[in-house]
Structure formats: C-alpha cells, structure tokens
Amino acid sequence: MKTLVADHPLVAHKLTTLRDETTDSPTFRRLADELVTLLAYEATRDVRVADVTVTTPVGPAEGVRLTRPQPLVVPILRAGLGMLDGMTRLLPTAEVGFLGMVRDEGTLKATTYATRLPDDLSGRQCYVLDPMLATGGTLAAAIQLLLDRGADDVTAICLLAAPEGIAHLEEALVNVEVPVRVVTAAVDDHLNENGFIVPGLGDAGDRLYGVV
Numbered sequence: 001m002k003t004l005v006a007d008h009p010l011v012a013h014k015l016t017t018l019r020d021e022t023t024d025s026p027t028f029r030r031l032a033d034e035l036v037t038l039l040a041y042e043a044t045r046d047v048r049v050a051d052v053t054v055t056t057p058v059g060p061a062e063g064v065r066l067t068r069p070q071p072l073v074v075p076i077l078r079a080g081l082g083m084l085d086g087m088t089r090l091l092p093t094a095e096v097g098f099l100g101m102v103r104d105e106g107t108l109k110a111t112t113y114a115t116r117l118p119d120d121l122s123g124r125q126c127y128v129l130d131p132m133l134a135t136g137g138t139l140a141a142a143i144q145l146l147l148d149r150g151a152d153d154v155t156a157i158c159l160l161a162a163p164e165g166i167a168h169l170e171e172a173l174v175n176v177e178v179p180v181r182v183v184t185a186a187v188d189d190h191l192n193e194n195g196f197i198v199p200g201l202g203d204a205g206d207r208l209y210g211v212v
C-alpha cells in the first residue's frame with residue numbers, strides 16, 4: 001500500500017481552517033469540499049484513460065478519454081458524504097456506490113449498516129472517500145469489501161490520517177496484490193485514548209452534520 005501526503009500550501013491553508021474549533025458547519029462543509037477536489041487531483045493520477053483522436057477546427061489532435069467501466073466513487077457514510085461533491089466535480093461521469101459504517105465509541109470497532117454497491121467490481125477502479133483514517137478499522141473493512149467484489153485498483157482519499165491507522169491498513173492489506181493507495185492532506189501525530197486523531201479536527205461527522 002502506498003501513502004501519498006498532498007504537499008501543497010493551499011491544502012495546508014484549508015486544512016488549518018478546517019481544524020480550527022471556531023470554524024462553523026457551513027464553512028467546514030465548504031472547506032472539506034474544496035480540499036477533496038485538490039486531493040482528488042493527486043488521487044486520480046493513475047485513472048485509466050485510452051488514446052483518442054479528435055478533430056479541432058484546425059486539424060486532428062491526439063488526446064485521451066476516461067475508459068469504461070467508469071471509476072466507482074464510494075463515500076463512507078456519514079462523514080464521507082461531505083466529500084462526494086468535491087470528488088464528482090473532478091470525475092463527473094463516475095458511478096457512485098455507498099457504504100454506511102459506524103465505529104463503536106467504546107470498542108472502536110467498525111460495523112457496516114448499509115451497502116449499496118455493484119456486486120461485481122471486476123476491472124473497476126474505486127475511490128473510497130472518508131475524511132478520517134484513525135485506527136484504520138473502517139477503511140480496512142471497506143477496502144476489503146471492494147476487493148472481495150473484484151475491484152482491481154483502490155484509492156482511499158482522506159483529509160487526515162493517523163500513523164497508527166496507516167500501519168494497521170498496511171498490515172491488513174499485506175497480501176493484497178492489486179494497487180491500493182491512501183491520499184491524505186496530512187498525517188497527524190497520534191491517536192488519543194478515545195481513538196481520536198491528535199491534533200486532528202474532532203469528529204468529522206459531527207462537524208459536518210451535527211451531533212446525533
């Protein structure tokens with residue numbers, strides 16, 4: 001598994017405001033959306049394209065087009081939903097599947113409460129959206145589910161990651177032969193005793209959608 005940290009002053013600038021506890025929900029949603037589009041630019045570097053020729057008003061031009069099947073974008077509910085528009089802005093023809101997952105606040109184990117995905121993902125490139133890679137339990141289960149359905153290339157886009165979560169993912173996916181990448185705006189210092197990323201940004205789902 002490869003981890004790529006987007007090293008760009010605009011990413012760092014937006015992430016800093018996102019972290020700030022005084023940033024309100026509407027601003028948080030807008031910044032998350034903008035950050036995803038910047039991260040998606042990096043994350044789609046290996047998106048599959050085929051050579052095509054088009055005719056400009058002046059003559060033929062060699063170019064590329066996205067190949068079929070189109071990539072599948074999978075936001076992990078709830079918080080991943082706040083990343084969907086920013087992603088589809090860059091990949092408007094992608095299909096979208098959904099995974100609903102929640103982490104138990106006591107055990108920190110993730111469970112899946114909703115799955116709406118194609119049964120057969122053979123030959124598909126998948127982009128998983130989840131702002132927080134904390135213990136890595138959620139993303140490990142989500143990526144495994146996509147691989148079990150035949151996905152042959154998976155990229156997770158996160159706003160923040162913890163070193164513990166990256167290590168857990170690397171271990172969980174050690175025998176996986178297809179390419180798996182994590183693209184994130186930053187790798188933070190550590191997880192606290194409640195499984196929260198430090199310094200992090202708090203609970204991404206709550207900051208996007210309120211406490212439920």
Ligand SMILES: O=P(O)(O)OC[C@H]1O[C@H](OP(=O)(O)OP(=O)(O)O)[C@H](O)[C@@H]1O
Binds near residue numbers: 104195
């Ligand atoms: O890496 P992990 O330790 O598994 O934790 C990360 C998960 O926790 C959060 O979701 P949460 O369970 O809070 O659900 P929500 O998005 O509905 O708020 C976050 O959005 C990730 O999905």
Ligand SMILES: O=c1cc[nH]c(=O)[nH]1
Binds near residue numbers: 134195197200201204
């Ligand atoms: O720091 C964290 C860890 C898990 N989920 C969050 O929303 N934030």
Ligand SMILES: [Mg+2]
Binds near residue numbers: 079203204205206
């Ligand atoms: Mg949450």
